[in-house]
Amino acid sequence: MKRKIFFSIYFVAMFAIVLNGCKEDSDTTRPVINLIEPAEDDVLQIGNSNGIHFEAEFSDDEALASYKVDIHPDFDGHTHTRSSDETVDFEFNQSWPISGRNAPIHHHEIKIPENATPGDYHLMVYCTDVAGNESYIAVDVVLSHEAGNHHE
Amino acid sequence: MHIRYLPVMLIVVPVFCLQMQAQEADTLKTLTLDEFVVTGSYRKSIDGSTSQAVGLADKTFLTEHFTGNLVQTLGHMAGIRSMDIGAGFAKPMIRGLGFNRIVVAENGVKQEGQQWGADHGLEIDAFNVERVVVRKGPSSLLYGSDAMGGVIEILPLPAPLQNQWYGEVALLGKSVNETLGGSLMLGVKRNAWHVKTRFSEQHFGDYRIPADTVVYLTQQMPIDGRKLKNTAGFERDASLLAEYQQSGYHAGYAVSNAFQKVGFFPGAHGVPDVSRLQDDGDSRNIDMPFSKVNHLKATTSQQLTSDDRVIRWDLGFQQNHREEWSLFHTHYATQPLPAKDPDKELAFSLSTASSALRVEWSSGEFWKHTAGWDVQYQRNSIAGYSFLLPEYKRFTTGGLWLSVFRPNHQLTVSGGVRYDFGTMNISGYQDIYLEKYLRERNYPEPVVEANKWRSYPIDRRFGDVSGSLGVVLRMSDFYVMKANIGRSFRLPGANELASNGVHHGAFRHEQGDGSLRSEHGWQLDAGFIFEREGIRLTCSPFFSWFENYIYLRPTGEWSVLPHAGQVYRYSGAEAVFAGSEAELSLALLRCLTYRLSGEYVYTHNVDEHTPMAFSPPASMRNALVFNPLKGLQLVAEMQTVATQNRIARNEERTRGANLVHLSASVHLPYADVRLSAHNLLNTAYFNHLSFYRRVEIPEPGRDIQLSIKIPFELRN
Numbered sequence: 001m002k003r004k005i006f007f008s009i010y011f012v013a014m015f016a017i018v019l020n021g022c023k024e025d026s027d028t029t030r031p032v033i034n035l036i037e038p039a040e041d042d043v044l045q046i047g048n049s050n051g052i053h054f055e056a057e058f059s060d061d062e063a064l065a066s067y068k069v070d071i072h073p074d075f076d077g078h079t080h081t082r083s084s085d086e087t088v089d090f091e092f093n094q095s096w097p098i099s100g101r102n103a104p105i106h107h108h109e110i111k112i113p114e115n116a117t118p119g120d121y122h123l124m125v126y127c128t129d130v131a132g133n134e135s136y137i138a139v140d141v142v143l144s145h146e147a148g149n150h151h152e
Numbered sequence: 153m154h155i156r157y158l159p160v161m162l163i164v165v166p167v168f169c170l171q172m173q174a175q176e177a178d179t180l181k182t183l184t185l186d187e188f189v190v191t192g193s194y195r196k197s198i199d200g201s202t203s204q205a206v207g208l209a210d211k212t213f214l215t216e217h218f219t220g221n222l223v224q225t226l227g228h229m230a231g232i233r234s235m236d237i238g239a240g241f242a243k244p245m246i247r248g249l250g251f252n253r254i255v256v257a258e259n260g261v262k263q264e265g266q267q268w269g270a271d272h273g274l275e276i277d278a279f280n281v282e283r284v285v286v287r288k289g290p291s292s293l294l295y296g297s298d299a300m301g302g303v304i305e306i307l308p309l310p311a312p313l314q315n316q317w318y319g320e321v322a323l324l325g326k327s328v329n330e331t332l333g334g335s336l337m338l339g340v341k342r343n344a345w346h347v348k349t350r351f352s353e354q355h356f357g358d359y360r361i362p363a364d365t366v367v368y369l370t371q372q373m374p375i376d377g378r379k380l381k382n383t384a385g386f387e388r389d390a391s392l393l394a395e396y397q398q399s400g401y402h403a404g405y406a407v408s409n410a411f412q413k414v415g416f417f418p419g420a421h422g423v424p425d426v427s428r429l430q431d432d433g434d435s436r437n438i439d440m441p442f443s444k445v446n447h448l449k450a451t452t453s454q455q456l457t458s459d460d461r462v463i464r465w466d467l468g469f470q471q472n473h474r475e476e477w478s479l480f481h482t483h484y485a486t487q488p489l490p491a492k493d494p495d496k497e498l499a500f501s502l503s504t505a506s507s508a509l510r511v512e513w514s515s516g517e518f519w520k521h522t523a524g525w526d527v528q529y530q531r532n533s534i535a536g537y538s539f540l541l542p543e544y545k546r547f548t549t550g551g552l553w554l555s556v557f558r559p560n561h562q563l564t565v566s567g568g569v570r571y572d573f574g575t576m577n578i579s580g581y582q583d584i585y586l587e588k589y590l591r592e593r594n595y596p597e598p599v600v601e602a603n604k605w606r607s608y609p610i611d612r613r614f615g616d617v618s619g620s621l622g623v624v625l626r627m628s629d630f631y632v633m634k635a636n637i638g639r640s641f642r643l644p645g646a647n648e649l650a651s652n653g654v655h656h657g658a659f660r661h662e663q664g665d666g667s668l669r670s671e672h673g674w675q676l677d678a679g680f681i682f683e684r685e686g687i688r689l690t691c692s693p694f695f696s697w698f699e700n701y702i703y704l705r706p707t708g709e710w711s712v713l714p715h716a717g718q719v720y721r722y723s724g725a726e727a728v729f730a731g732s733e734a735e736l737s738l739a740l741l742r743c744l745t746y747r748l749s750g751e752y753v754y755t756h757n758v759d760e761h762t763p764m765a766f767s768p769p770a771s772m773r774n775a776l777v778f779n780p781l782k783g784l785q786l787v788a789e790m791q792t793v794a795t796q797n798r799i800a801r802n803e804e805r806t807r808g809a810n811l812v813h814l815s816a817s818v819h820l821p822y823a824d825v826r827l828s829a830h831n832l833l834n835t836a837y838f839n840h841l842s843f844y845r846r847v848e849i850p851e852p853g854r855d856i857q858l859s860i861k862i863p864f865e866l867r868n
Binding site: 028065070093126132134136138 | 371483485593705706707708710712714715717718760761762763799800801802803
């Protein structure tokens with residue numbers, strides 16, 4: 001019986017020490033991305049000098065750090081094989097710093113050049129907070145010479 | 153301390169009359185006992201022989217929990233978890249440590265595959281496993297680098313006593329993925345010789361999940377027919393064992409080959425795309441992406457035993473060849489379609505040669521000493537149109553000394569030290585397509601320079617001391633108390649030193665750090681075992697402190713590689729792991745036993761003030777075992793897994809679950825039949841440690857399993 005008591009005390013004491021010594025005050029909550037434009041299956045106009053209308057809201061429980069937009073072709077399902085004609089696959093990869101808990105973003109900085117290959121693309125938006133928590137979302141978009149269906 | 157140095161008794165296994173012996177053949181005492189008593193004694197002998205927490209999976213346990221997958225079977229032991237890759241394959245975790253932090257050893261030789269990879273299972277034939285001893289906690293003293301979390305030792309049963317032909321036919325069926333499996337074993341014992349061969353095969357289709365859709369990255373993905381597309385696979389294993397035993401000399405030769413091929417759910421590779429999830433009308437085909445792996449292993453052991461000395465020498469050669477296939481895809485416009493095997497994305501071929509020498513002798517009445525010398529050499533070569541892990545050569549050698557002092561039956565004190573020396577030589581790798589890609593995009597020269605080297609050439613040397621000191625107190629016939637302190641280490645792996653790329657499965661940019669130091673840990677554990685008629689209670693708390701635990705740290709830096717978020721870099725941190733296992737077995741009536749087992753692991757990254765990734769949630773199993781007739785056993789079990797809210801950055805919280813399992817086994821003179829229902833209520837739940845957890849895919853649904861084993865023998 002003594003031994004049992006000894007063991008229980010040892011056990012409880014060990015956990016007490018561990019749990020006290022290791023306070024978890026650190027942030028493991030991911031930021032939230034609310035992508036408003038472009039939306040799923042939106043058509044983006046090739047060669048539009050005004051740029052794509054990009055609108056999103058980023059939020060985090062602590063502090064935002066950065067977001068990144070990555071656009072790449074999705075021509076054959078997801079095989080990423082190249083087109084063979086004179087046009088060039090459009091690829092976009094750029095990040096911007098953001099801060100605070102909420103960051104509404106609206107810009108026209110993503111421009112699709114005239115020689116971009118039309119077709120299906122993936123548009124991915126990544127966001128990190130200061131602690132390194134990361135979120136991302138992906139939407140399918142179509143690049144076309146026709147006017148896009150999104151508003152300016 | 154090693155199990156094979158234990159003086160062990162013979163065992164009479166039903167029907168077979170197989171003999172269970174230790175390597176110290178000449179010190180054996182022949183006993184003929186009832187099956188259950190012997191099992192208990194063997195367990196007791198293990199309990200009392202090592203200061204570490206050990207778990208024994210004997211033939212009874214392995215039969216009762218047989219699933220065709222060794223890791224999932226061992227997952228029924230407290231403290232051991234299976235990290236599943238779908239329904240077919242899995243890798244083990246002990247007390248929250250997995251991957252390269254635990255060792256699996258078969259016939260005394262450490263299994264070397266691609267343990268670091270999250271989607272790589274263990275390449276061992278489950279049908280061919282007859283006895284397993286699991287050492288929980290630091291075992292670097294015996295096994296060197298990697299054994300920080302524990303060791304799973306797969307041990308063969310000894311040769312039969314009498315001259316005979318014998319064999320076994322085993323059949324396995326599972327409903328969840330329509331598995332059909334079978335195994336044939338044949339053995340012959342002729343005087344000094346014993347030869348045994350086995351062939352096993354398992355085929356399975358796409359597995360069923362209790363859900364119609366899964367939501368991944370805000371995309372709803374339909375699961376046609378509730379079957380997870382392209383998760384079918386098969387496994388084909390063959391082995392041959394030959395032994396020669398003449399007075400004090402024993403020689404063993406074993407060759408085995410394990411082949412596995414399994415498809416990956418296409419939705420788990422890259423951006424979810426509903427078009428790739430459409431039912432192809434065939435639930436048993438293996439389409440791309442898939443992986444295949446072949447593990448060839450040849451081992452020999454030579455042992456000389458005299459009155460006061462045992463010399464044993466184990467030699468092993470293994471080749472693990474793994475390939476991942478996925479339709480050719482590239483983000484770099486200049487990368488051409490490879491002329492040969494255009495869809496081979498990654499291939500790793502790891503060859504390992506190893507040698508272990510042990511000399512054991514007694515001095516005086518109370519002391520026993522062991523000296524050992526281990527050498528291991530590894531070479532990894534790569535192929536495929538993608539890059540993840542570089543080519544490397546690794547050499548390690550270590551010497552150990554272990555002494556055991558046993559002044560009486562009550563007290564055993566054991567301690568030992570070991571020194572290991574290792575070199576790691578990693579080849580550089582430059583990606584010309586990536587370089588062009590970055591130049592075309594006008595990245596500044598330093599960025600191009602830093603990224604075109606997918607792997608830097610690295611030449612490192614390591615020297616590490618490990619050791620342990622432990623005490624076992626047999627307080628009475630019923631109580632055993634243990635305490636152990638150990639220091640263990642692990643050399644950084646090639647992936648941790650030099651990987652650099654986006655893995656299609658992990659889907660993030662993982663980067664090695666060539667300057668990483670070895671991982672070191674101090675581990676303290678205790679054990680309490682109480683056993684008497686009708687009751688067995690064990691409790692084994694542990695506490696581990698790592699001064700340099702290597703983990704993937706999110707850096708907050710955006711990767712320049714296409715299709716990647718931030719860079720995750722292997723970094724060292726101070727870390728704490730603590731917890732306990734507890735098991736109770738209580739005979740309520742003569743034919744009714746209650747079994748309870750539970751475990752908890754607390755993990756903490758001291759530098760980041762967060763838990764560690766892959767922390768196993770607390771779990772508990774409550775079971776009622778009913779033996780109404782001799783040879784008939786019915787088991788009803790409730791498995792409770794707690795919610796895991798303690799997560800590392802960029803990990804998902806996982807809800808808990810209650811699962812009900814039922815099984816019935818019949819032991820007849822000519823056959824063992826077992827029928828079981830796993831997840832009887834078809835509960836949709838997630839396994840925090842599963843490869844498919846990240847993509848929000850629930851675990852397999854209800855699974856009815858039927859296993860039949862028919863042993864036979866022919867004596868003359």
